[in-house]
Amino acid sequence: MLNTQYPTFKTATAKNFARFKARGNNIRAVDTALKAYWDEMNGAADATREIACLNEIVLACKDWLKLKQGKSEFRTTTFTRTEEVRTLFIARRTAITNLGTEALRELYTRLQALGILTADLRGRIHFDSHKLAVLGSGAMVGARANNVKALQPMGADYQNERTSYLMSGKTQAISGSGVHATHTYVSRGIATNQDIGLPRDPGARQAIQAAAAKNVHNLTMEDFQILDQIGRQNMTSGDVNYLNKSERLRYIAIVGADGKLHDCNDQRITTQDRDVTAYAMDNYGTLYAKDADPLGGAMFFNHSSFNAGKDVISAGIVTIKDGALRTIDNNSGHYKPTRDNLHNCLEVLSSEGLNLQWTIVNLYVWVNGVKQEHRYYASDFLNDPNGRPFRIT
Template identity: 85%
Template structure:
């Protein structure tokens, strides 16, 4: 049962030293959810209603924190023009974060005790715990990790992939990999006089050749669509999977109490050398092989977070839950040294055992791609240190 009583919460989050005592609509949503829970628990408690009440508390807390995300902890006073701390805002943010986390923990315990903690629910609770921690920290990413770095967006040559997804009302995404492949396919074919199926209409054909002559990093959305059309005709391009919020939870990787990685079914993960991963803006890790889902042609690093920014992405190897290798080898995101370092910081802060983990950092030196290999603990201590191997 929750330790936080309604009146205790209300007192901790009320305006003090002022005649104005009204509470806004946003925090009243949290009040209502917490009051409903205690009304239920002080009566003839019903397990179904209790779980619903706990879930409503979590939702209300997340909504309040999301609404206040980015709000400054200080403000300039109207008359004296001096900076003052928003003590009430900070107190409310702390209390609501703690309440949401406590409700989420109680929800997990109750679902587990009742034997109804499904894989979907386990993944959702893990995701929400990360989201609450980040939103409640007043920062945008990696709340549990020190020295938080900026997120990494997809490269300019892949941004149209995300745009096509939004243009389709989030129903399909044109694969950037397919478009890149088509661009290369046309240029190689023209150079070697191979038979390439191009549009028969002279104007459309000329348009396609003009697009193929462009630098792949400068393609417009219209260029993207033209190349995609040609790529599909030549079986080079197609759709890329973009997972929605519920779909991606089945590929979540959860750090267990023993310091190893578990899937949403509470089974230790084993993943091979071609297994992709991405860590979203809340520090949630997802991992899956590259096999496309449904009718899509590609499954890429952008698939996990629907093309949105990430902390890092690449490939990894996991054996019986133990993270053995992790890298930054993602063409879509091209994570930096700092991005990969931040990813390791988040995992370490979650309690992941990195004793046997090797970090493969890919860097470009004089136009040549090199692999710099580190022991994870050494990389965490000094990401700019000397690797033990360079290939």
């Protein structure tokens, strides 16, 4: 049962200064959800209704926090002073964050006690806990309450991947990796006068040649589609998996009470030596990991797959043995994470209690045009990401 009573919450979030005392529509949604919960609990509530009410509280709290995300605390209105608005804003954000987090914990406890905590629900609760923490911190999305770092978008040569996904109504994404491969295939074929199956139509042929002549970083969406079309004919291009919200939860990696990484079935994760295991950490600090095998007939599964091409904290390759994170790097051609991105990822995992005692960090950097691997012990990298690695290859 929640500790937060409805009258206590309403008092903690009330206006004490304005001419008009009415509460806005957004916070009234939180009021309604919390009041409904206590109405049920003070009556003959059954488990189904209690769980539904807790869900409504979490949803209302997330909606309020997301709506206020990025808005300044320093605002004024016709009837109030800046400091009064700021005080109320912070009080409401704090109370709503605490309420949402408490409701989420109670939801987890009730589902577990009833034996109905499914893998999907465990993943969703873990994701929502991260989202509440970030939205409630007052920092921009993707930043923790401390150790704020910028998110990493996909490179310019991959942005059309996300654009194609949105243009399709979020049903299909053209692989940037496939277009890259096709660009190389076509440009080399043209340069060496090879028969690469260019169409006979002069206009179509000219369009392909013009796209291939461009730097791959400067392709327009039209160029991207043209190269993809010929790539599909030559088996060098195709779709890339872009996971929706429910699909990505299957690949969530959760830090357990034992300091190890667990999957959504609460089993310790072990990656396979024969497979490359990609990871990405989304803007709320949720970690996802999966082998690179594509799903559902797609041709590619890439780092962009986890978060549907949106910005990430970091991405790369991991190895995990019986839940222990053995290695982690920033080796992602899509996102090209920086030193700070990888460091921020480790900070998030460390703050959640992941045991990094045996973890090796492989930082990839470019030195005079040459890609180097700088190897660190995780503890050393966390303490000083700019320190000297114990090995350079």
